[in-house]
Amino acid sequence: MACDVPSNLIERNKEAFIKHHPGVWAGLDRLGKAISSLVVENGAVTNIDLGDIRLYPEAAAGWSENQLREHLQNPDRVGFENPAHCNLSPVSRRLLQDINRYFETHPPGKIEDYPVTDAGFGYIFGVGLGFHLPGLIAQSRCRYLVIIEPIPEFIIHSMAAIDWKGIFEDAAEAGTEIHFLLGKEPEATIIEIERLIITKGQTFLDGSYAYIHYYSWPIKETRKILNERLKTYYASRGFFEDEVLMMSNTYSNFRRWPSHIISRKGHLEQDMPLFIIGSGPSFDKDLPYIKKWRDRAIVFSCGTSLGILLKNGIRPDFHVENENTPQLLNNLRDFHDEYGFDGITLVASTTVNPDIGELFGKRWFYFRSHLSSSALLNGSVKVLVGAAPLVSNAAFAVVTTLGFKNVYLFGIDCGRKPEQGHHSRDAVYYQDDYDNYLEGESLELLETEFTRLVPGNFGGQVLTAWYLDMSRVSLSGLRRVSGIELINCSDGARIEGAKPKAAASMELTYPPDRQKAVLSRLEEQLKFFNAGEFLESTNLQFHADACDNFVEAFRELMDRALEEDRSFWELEQRLIEFRNENIFEMKGVLSIIGGTYTSLIRLGAFGGNRIPDDRTRMKFLRFFIAGYRDACLWMACEIKTLLQEMAEKKPQLTKAGVIDAA
Missing domain, CATH: 1.20.120 (Four Helix Bundle (Hemerythrin (Met), subunit A))
Known part of the structure; x- marks a missing residue:
C-alpha cells in the first residue's frame, strides 16, 4: 500500500539525522531502490512488507510495546560471574584480598547478579520501524547505545513512524551516546563494536544490555559472536607485571646481542614465494608438498612448528617467536639440543626472554605495537602492527613489512575439524613426557577450548577457540590493508581475503635455491646494531x-x-x-x-x-x-x-x- 504519512515527520527526522548523525544520513541518502515497502493502514504505519512476508506478525506499535515490556521484566545482559575478567595479577590480587576482607568486616547485605549502575553499553539488534526505541532511551540504562541494523532501508522506513529528533534529544539529556552500525556482515559489525569499546572505554562492559528486536541470520550471528567476544575481551589486555618484564627483556636483549632491527617502512619488493608454517593439525597432510617446494620458497617457522619441521628434515630460514614465557625458552633449548639451529635466523619481538638469543647465530628484532617497551625504547623505529595475538600473526606482520607479496600458509588452521586433534601429530604437546605448560594449562584444557563453529577454508565448518578466532580476524585485517597475495593451504578456518588452495595443486615456478641471495638483500635493508648500541640515544x-x-x-x-x-x-x-x-x-x-x-x-x-x-x-x-x-x-x-x-x-x-x- 502506498505510504500516506505526515511528510513533516519525515522531513523533521531527516533534519535530525543531518544534525546529529550526518555520516549516517549520507549513507542512507545513497541507498538504491528499496527491496521492502511500508505498510500503512488508516493513516498509520503498521508494518514493513518484505514481499512474501511482513516483518511483524501484527501491527508493529502494539507488538513492539509488548516486546519492550517483556524485555524490561527480564533484560538480556552480559554479566561476569567472578573477577577473573579483571586481568588478575599479583598487584590486583593483593587489592582483591583487601576487598574480600572489607566485605567480610562490612557485609553489604544483598548483592545483585548484575551491576545496578554504570552499565557502559547497550546493543539494539534491529530497528525495524523503531517503536521500541523511545522506551529504551527513556530507561537511560547505558552510556553508549549501539544500534545495529543489517538492512539500512529500515531506518528510512522508521522515519515515517517515530520521532528520531526526540530520540536524539532524549538520549543527549540522559548522557547516552548513540552509535549506528548499518548494513554490515556479522564479523564486520563485531570489529566496529570492538573499536568502539577501545575508544570509549573497556571498564563497564560488565552488565551490558542487549535487545533483539527481530530475528534474522545476521542479527542472530552477530549476537552470538558478541556474547563470546565480550566474555573473552579482556583476556589479551596487558598488565603491570607483564609490562615490567617486557621492558626488562627489551633492555637486556639490546644490551646482550648484536642484532638487526625490523622497522615498518618501505622495503624492496620480494618476488620469491614465502611459506609461513604453524603447527595446526592440517600440517601433517601438507608436509610432502612443503618438502617438494622447499627449495623454491623462503620458510618461516612459528613457535612449536620449528620442532616439527626439524623432526621432518626441513630447516627453516627464519624462526619467529613473540612471547616471553619460560616454557618457550625450554622448548627451544630442547629443539636446539636435538637438531641445532645452524642457518636459522631468529626473528623475534624485543620482549622475548634474552636467553633465547644465545641459541641463534643471527637475530632480527621487531617492536610490537601497544607495549610500553615499544613506546619507550623504540627510538625512531616504527612498530609492527597486526603482530598479535599469536606468533603466526607476528610472522605475517613481519613478512608484509619486509616486502614479500606471495605468501602461503601451512598449518595456520585457526581451529580444527571435529575429528582432528588441536595440533600436528608431531607437536610437543603430544609427547608422553611433555609437562612444559603454562600455569593452569594442560593437554586436557587445550582440547576443551574449541567451542565455536566458523566457516572452513575448503567448505563446511571447523571448531575454533576464542584466541584462534582473534588470530584469524587479525590475519584477515592485515591482508586487507597490505594488499598481499595470501594463499591459505591450511585445512582449517577460512581467513577472509585469503585464497584457499590445496597444497597438492600448488605449482611454483620461481627458480630454486635463491634463498641466500634474497636473505642477503633483505639484511642489507635492515639497520644493524652492536650489543648495547641501540639504546644509547x-x-x-x-x-x-x-x-x-x-x-x-x-x-x-x-x-x-x-x-x-x-x-x-x-x-x-x-x-x-x-x-x-x-x-x-x-x-x-x-x-x-x-x-x-x-x-x-x-x-x-x-x-x-x-x-x-x-x-x-x-x-x-x-x-x-x-x-x-x-x-x-x-x-x-x-x-x-x-x-x-x-x-x-x-x-x-x-x-x-x-x-x-x-
Missing part, C-alpha cells in the same frame, strides 16, 4: 625523573576523588582525563602501569556496582579509592627503580614489580 633518565612527578600529582588526584567522586564511572573519567593530560610528561610510568591502571577500576566496580544500596556502595567506593591509590603509588615506585637502573645502564636489573617487596 634513548633518554631514560627523563622517564625515571617523571615518576616522582607522577607520585605527587596522583596523590593529589586521589585526594580529590575521595572528596568528590560518587561512582566508579566518575572515578574512571577522572583517571582518563589525568592520563590524557600527562601522557607525554609521564609517558614512562603511565605506559608501564598499562592495563592495570584501568583493570583495577574494573575490579572495584565488579563488586561495588552490584551493591543496590546507594550509601553502602558509596562507603565501599571510598575504601576502594584509597586502596587503588596505594596500589598505583607502589607501582610507580617500582617503575622508578626499573627506569633509573636502565638510565644508569646497569648490566643486571633489580627484579622490579615483585609484590613481596611492597
Whole structure:
C-alpha cells in the first residue's frame, strides 16, 4: 500500500539525522531502490512488507510495546560471574584480598547478579520501524547505545513512524551516546563494536544490555559472536607485571646481542614465494608438498612448528617467536639440543626472554605495537602492527613489512575439524613426557577450548577457540590493508581475503635455491646494531625523573576523588582525563602501569556496582579509592627503580614489580 504519512515527520527526522548523525544520513541518502515497502493502514504505519512476508506478525506499535515490556521484566545482559575478567595479577590480587576482607568486616547485605549502575553499553539488534526505541532511551540504562541494523532501508522506513529528533534529544539529556552500525556482515559489525569499546572505554562492559528486536541470520550471528567476544575481551589486555618484564627483556636483549632491527617502512619488493608454517593439525597432510617446494620458497617457522619441521628434515630460514614465557625458552633449548639451529635466523619481538638469543647465530628484532617497551625504547623505529595475538600473526606482520607479496600458509588452521586433534601429530604437546605448560594449562584444557563453529577454508565448518578466532580476524585485517597475495593451504578456518588452495595443486615456478641471495638483500635493508648500541640515544633518565612527578600529582588526584567522586564511572573519567593530560610528561610510568591502571577500576566496580544500596556502595567506593591509590603509588615506585637502573645502564636489573617487596 502506498505510504500516506505526515511528510513533516519525515522531513523533521531527516533534519535530525543531518544534525546529529550526518555520516549516517549520507549513507542512507545513497541507498538504491528499496527491496521492502511500508505498510500503512488508516493513516498509520503498521508494518514493513518484505514481499512474501511482513516483518511483524501484527501491527508493529502494539507488538513492539509488548516486546519492550517483556524485555524490561527480564533484560538480556552480559554479566561476569567472578573477577577473573579483571586481568588478575599479583598487584590486583593483593587489592582483591583487601576487598574480600572489607566485605567480610562490612557485609553489604544483598548483592545483585548484575551491576545496578554504570552499565557502559547497550546493543539494539534491529530497528525495524523503531517503536521500541523511545522506551529504551527513556530507561537511560547505558552510556553508549549501539544500534545495529543489517538492512539500512529500515531506518528510512522508521522515519515515517517515530520521532528520531526526540530520540536524539532524549538520549543527549540522559548522557547516552548513540552509535549506528548499518548494513554490515556479522564479523564486520563485531570489529566496529570492538573499536568502539577501545575508544570509549573497556571498564563497564560488565552488565551490558542487549535487545533483539527481530530475528534474522545476521542479527542472530552477530549476537552470538558478541556474547563470546565480550566474555573473552579482556583476556589479551596487558598488565603491570607483564609490562615490567617486557621492558626488562627489551633492555637486556639490546644490551646482550648484536642484532638487526625490523622497522615498518618501505622495503624492496620480494618476488620469491614465502611459506609461513604453524603447527595446526592440517600440517601433517601438507608436509610432502612443503618438502617438494622447499627449495623454491623462503620458510618461516612459528613457535612449536620449528620442532616439527626439524623432526621432518626441513630447516627453516627464519624462526619467529613473540612471547616471553619460560616454557618457550625450554622448548627451544630442547629443539636446539636435538637438531641445532645452524642457518636459522631468529626473528623475534624485543620482549622475548634474552636467553633465547644465545641459541641463534643471527637475530632480527621487531617492536610490537601497544607495549610500553615499544613506546619507550623504540627510538625512531616504527612498530609492527597486526603482530598479535599469536606468533603466526607476528610472522605475517613481519613478512608484509619486509616486502614479500606471495605468501602461503601451512598449518595456520585457526581451529580444527571435529575429528582432528588441536595440533600436528608431531607437536610437543603430544609427547608422553611433555609437562612444559603454562600455569593452569594442560593437554586436557587445550582440547576443551574449541567451542565455536566458523566457516572452513575448503567448505563446511571447523571448531575454533576464542584466541584462534582473534588470530584469524587479525590475519584477515592485515591482508586487507597490505594488499598481499595470501594463499591459505591450511585445512582449517577460512581467513577472509585469503585464497584457499590445496597444497597438492600448488605449482611454483620461481627458480630454486635463491634463498641466500634474497636473505642477503633483505639484511642489507635492515639497520644493524652492536650489543648495547641501540639504546644509547634513548633518554631514560627523563622517564625515571617523571615518576616522582607522577607520585605527587596522583596523590593529589586521589585526594580529590575521595572528596568528590560518587561512582566508579566518575572515578574512571577522572583517571582518563589525568592520563590524557600527562601522557607525554609521564609517558614512562603511565605506559608501564598499562592495563592495570584501568583493570583495577574494573575490579572495584565488579563488586561495588552490584551493591543496590546507594550509601553502602558509596562507603565501599571510598575504601576502594584509597586502596587503588596505594596500589598505583607502589607501582610507580617500582617503575622508578626499573627506569633509573636502565638510565644508569646497569648490566643486571633489580627484579622490579615483585609484590613481596611492597
